[in-house]
Amino acid sequence: MTLEATLVVPGRLDVEIAAQQGDVVALVGPNGAGKSTLVHALAGLQRAEGRVLLGGHDLLPLAPQDRAVGVVFQDQRLFPHLSALDNVAFGPRSRGDAKPAARAKAQVWLDRLGIADLAQRKPAKLSGGQAQRVAIARALATDPGLLLLDEPFTGLDVGVAATLRIELGRHLADFGGVTVLVTHDALDALTLATSVAVLDQGRVVQIGTPADVAARPRTEHVARLVGLNVIRDGDRLRAFSPAAVTVSLQAPTDSTRNRWQGVVRGAAPHGDAIRLQVSGERDLIADVTPAASRELALVPGQHVWLSVKETAVTTYDARPEAASD
Structure with missing residues (x-):
């Protein structure tokens, strides 16, 4: 059939x-x-x-x-x-x-x-x-x-x-x-x-x-469904895990080019981590330890900086015709 x-x-x-x-x-x-x-x-x-x-x-x-x-x-x-x-x-x-x-x-x-x-x-x-x-x-x-x-x-x-x-x-x-x-x-x-x-x-x-x-999710909805961050860059998509995101209260001082400002909108347990929902330049998710969450007071309303090393990012084609590649 x-x-x-x-x-x-x-x-x-x-x-x-x-x-x-x-x-x-x-x-x-x-x-x-x-x-x-x-x-x-x-x-x-x-x-x-x-x-x-x-x-x-x-x-x-x-x-x-x-x-x-x-x-x-x-x-x-x-x-x-x-x-x-x-x-x-x-x-x-x-x-x-x-x-x-x-x-x-x-x-x-x-x-x-x-x-x-x-x-x-x-x-x-x-x-x-x-x-x-x-x-x-x-x-x-x-x-x-x-x-x-x-x-x-x-x-x-x-x-x-x-x-x-x-x-x-x-x-x-x-x-x-x-x-x-x-x-x-x-x-x-x-x-x-x-x-x-x-x-x-x-x-x-x-x-x-x-x-x-x-x-390799091609929409933000599916990326969130499987627990990834995805950013569109022209005809390319850039995906990275919430665990790869570094959260700080000040702008990163190193040369990391993947950095965004945002505000914590939600925080909830996720396995051994605390998963943050952050809105701002990008809507992203980040996993931090419970200790880091307490130390940085990562509660809704807190302003934060997020950064990701380029080596933690996977880049692939965003075009629908490439979906079966």
């Missing part, structure tokens, strides 16, 4: 996406970049021009219920009057399965997702993680060729999200179709995806493996 999509929503989206059987394509980008619009267009919930070839067959002329597509939204959208079992059985039933066969399929998927004992509960009696498992089971029970996951871990407790991420990864490894995953979390992209497509203003501006995109 392959996916070849060329979709245009005038004024909102103009993208091409291609994937092979078993691929998990993570869509990342800032709010308003077009990620959900793309998912809705693939699902048939958003009118679009172009074509969506799934296994060589164009889905675009088809109604949503006639597409071999499973969808999981961040708010689950379960039917409140149906049990977990009947929510999952709804998909197979809508595709023509008799009620006993649809329920049998639903029970298999509830078993696989570890919630067989919740089969008779209605959504109001499920926790967020349980409800999302039901939503995933419902999407997979129809044996779709295309699985769309629109921020499936949003709103879940961190521990619940981590467990569900592992479980979902196991199921996606056995999935015979194509998965498109919308996420704001670098961990999702790095652990679940085989490729990452970066959207900005309705267009794909970068596509590559998770490792490649993380190493």
Whole structure:
């Protein structure tokens, strides 16, 4: 099963996406970049021009219920009057399965997702993680060729999200179709995806493996997502780690040319360090030790100088046509 999509929503989206059987394509980008619009267009919930070839067959002329597509939204959208079992059985039933066969399929998927004992509960009696498992089971029970996951871990407790991420990864490894995953979390992209497509203003501006995109992000949003600073310099991008940034209260006295003034806007623990959000000539992030944070009084409102040695900076091409280099 392959996916070849060329979709245009005038004024909102103009993208091409291609994937092979078993691929998990993570869509990342800032709010308003077009990620959900793309998912809705693939699902048939958003009118679009172009074509969506799934296994060589164009889905675009088809109604949503006639597409071999499973969808999981961040708010689950379960039917409140149906049990977990009947929510999952709804998909197979809508595709023509008799009620006993649809329920049998639903029970298999509830078993696989570890919630067989919740089969008779209605959504109001499920926790967020349980409800999302039901939503995933419902999407997979129809044996779709295309699985769309629109921020499936949003709103879940961190521990619940981590467990569900592992479980979902196991199921996606056995999935015979194509998965498109919308996420704001670098961990999702790095652990679940085989490729990452970066959207900005309705267009794909970068596509590559998770490792490649993380190493050479081409937008500030993705740079922040993977914990890097990126500065555009004409047709080049310059990236460096927050750990490579030196923070001081006075202007550096050495010859370092990478130096900027700014104001601390935020400070929060990040592993063994304190991560600073600094706004000014550039919006940058810097990691300092807790001791340095106390000594320099690096609290919101503090004026600081940031500097980075040239040897700590990686420079690469910023042009979209170079994104796959």
